[in-house]
Amino acid sequence: MNSLHDMTVAELAQALKAKQVSAVEVATGFLARLGGNPHNAFLDIDSEVTLAQAQASDARLAAGTAGLLEGVPVGHKDVFVTRDFATTAGSKILTGYRSPFDATLVQKLGASASGGAGMVTVGKLNCDEFAMGSANENSAFGQVTNPWDTARVPGGSSGGSAAAVAARLVPAATGTDTGGSIRQPASFCGITGIKPTYGRASRYGMIAYASSLDQGGPMARTAEDCALLLRAMCGPDPDRDSTSLDVPAEDFTASLNQSLEGLRIGIPKEFFGEGLHADVRAAVDGALREYEKLGAKLVPISLPRTELSIPVYYIIAPAEASSNLSRFDGVKFGHRAKDYTDLVDMYKKTRAEGFGTEVKRRIMTGAYVLSHGYYDAYYLQAQKIRRMIADDFQNAFKACDVIAGPVAPSVAWKFGENAGDPVADYLADIFTLPASLAGLPGMSVPAGFGTGGMPVGLQLIGNYFKEAQLLNAAHRLQQATDFHLQKPAGV
Numbered sequence: 001m002n003s004l005h006d007m008t009v010a011e012l013a014q015a016l017k018a019k020q021v022s023a024v025e026v027a028t029g030f031l032a033r034l035g036g037n038p039h040n041a042f043l044d045i046d047s048e049v050t051l052a053q054a055q056a057s058d059a060r061l062a063a064g065t066a067g068l069l070e071g072v073p074v075g076h077k078d079v080f081v082t083r084d085f086a087t088t089a090g091s092k093i094l095t096g097y098r099s100p101f102d103a104t105l106v107q108k109l110g111a112s113a114s115g116g117a118g119m120v121t122v123g124k125l126n127c128d129e130f131a132m133g134s135a136n137e138n139s140a141f142g143q144v145t146n147p148w149d150t151a152r153v154p155g156g157s158s159g160g161s162a163a164a165v166a167a168r169l170v171p172a173a174t175g176t177d178t179g180g181s182i183r184q185p186a187s188f189c190g191i192t193g194i195k196p197t198y199g200r201a202s203r204y205g206m207i208a209y210a211s212s213l214d215q216g217g218p219m220a221r222t223a224e225d226c227a228l229l230l231r232a233m234c235g236p237d238p239d240r241d242s243t244s245l246d247v248p249a250e251d252f253t254a255s256l257n258q259s260l261e262g263l264r265i266g267i268p269k270e271f272f273g274e275g276l277h278a279d280v281r282a283a284v285d286g287a288l289r290e291y292e293k294l295g296a297k298l299v300p301i302s303l304p305r306t307e308l309s310i311p312v313y314y315i316i317a318p319a320e321a322s323s324n325l326s327r328f329d330g331v332k333f334g335h336r337a338k339d340y341t342d343l344v345d346m347y348k349k350t351r352a353e354g355f356g357t358e359v360k361r362r363i364m365t366g367a368y369v370l371s372h373g374y375y376d377a378y379y380l381q382a383q384k385i386r387r388m389i390a391d392d393f394q395n396a397f398k399a400c401d402v403i404a405g406p407v408a409p410s411v412a413w414k415f416g417e418n419a420g421d422p423v424a425d426y427l428a429d430i431f432t433l434p435a436s437l438a439g440l441p442g443m444s445v446p447a448g449f450g451t452g453g454m455p456v457g458l459q460l461i462g463n464y465f466k467e468a469q470l471l472n473a474a475h476r477l478q479q480a481t482d483f484h485l486q487k488p489a490g491v
């Protein structure tokens with residue numbers, strides 16, 4: 001048996017079922033690794049809670065009532081509310097907040113007594129404040145470092161999740177992806193992550209950033225592990241999330257070994273233009289050659305409005321955020337300013353003290369594009385182009401089955417490289433935003449290494465509900481390559 005922290009979710013689940021190891025032993029092993037909080041990946045750890053969950057798992061393993069992933073540790077992005085751990089969404093404004101309930105995805109992955117997969121929560125993972133960011137530099141609780149090079153960002157906004165999985169502090173984690181926040185940190189940290197079709201997994205209890213885009217999903221080291229978690233996470237939640245779709249979860253592992261013979265992989269020319277760094281291009285090209293060897297055919301396609309996805313997203317997401325974040329007013333949750341003269345003053349001071357710079361920037365941008373006189377010029381136009389971007393994908397899927405390209409134009413950048421220039425971070429989202437705006441499933445798969453030995457991810461985008469096809473394509477690549485098995489030095 002590998003040492004515990006090197007085992008995948010699939011391996012751990014099997015070892016636990018076979019009673020080669022107990023859930024308490026597994027939890028104790030991981031808790032020892034994350035003591036001292038390497039990479040500042042965690043925002044809340046509570047070993048008592050974790051060990052109690054592990055004991056309950058052991059009881060179910062003994063009784064033969066174990067869930068699918070009974071006893072396997074998981075970390076949750078701090079955007080998911082949890083009853084047993086603090087929840088901050090990376091923001092000072094939620095300091096001291098504890099949710100009275102678990103988010104649906106936390107519940108579905110958690111205690112099998114309540115219908116979950118039986119995973120044991122080891123803590124809450126650092127992220128950009130309210131999931132706004134591409135580098136985890138916007139967390140109110142400090143930056144997360146990239147395990148491959150601690151001078152570099154882990155990506156964002158699910159930076160804590162990606163760093164924790166890459167450093168083997170957890171075998172798997174949840175993330176949320178509004179404009180790329182599962183795929184881009186997965187790419188920067190050399191792990192695998194999938195954002196399912198919008199609406200395929202419930203948003204209930206996921207602190208809202210931009211509701212028409214927000215989607216939770218798994219981050220792990222292998223496509224197989226992502227398939228296992230995704231199976232538990234998907235499914236309708238009609239009473240609690242009105243945008244959740246009536247599409248049942250699937251056993252995504254069942255289709256993992258299908259042949260790629262004849263698979264048509266669309267290569268959008270707009271994803272390989274000037275801004276793409278040579279090292280990323282080389283790694284992505286290498287992965288595409290592997291697919292050809294596996295029998296796939298590369299088909300040139302066009303997604304002509306790729307560039308427009310940046311202004312469109314950075315209008316729509318802030319517009320929705322400005323509305324969603326109005327609930328943080330010092331009355332209902334978390335922080336309240338100490339000295340104020342009246343109610344309005346209390347709102348103002350609470351929000352001025354509680355929100356960070358990037359969150360304030362987006363609230364102001366959002367309020368502006370929704371305001372009378374600018375609504376038609378910005379918000380309405382953006383909505384129209386969003387529809388066209390979705391149509392472009394449907395057009396492209398006439399000629400191909402999946403779409404492949406880079407996740408980001410470069411490898412993880414160094415801390416401070418984009419400091420003071422938020423637009424530089426926005427521009428780096430160019431390849432992840434289109435699928436988000438269209439609501440399509442997308443994933444990042446380790447495809448090689450670039451500058452400074454940093455990981456490079458290949459992005460795979462599928463048509464609606466084609467998660468199984470994406471996971472199979474990723475799995476086949478992982479059988480042919482060993483990028484996902486490489487570890488950062490010292491891990």
Ligand code: GLN
Binds near residue numbers: 157
């Ligand atoms: N980087 C994008 C943003 O800052 C995407 C974030 C996300 O997907 N949560 O909004």
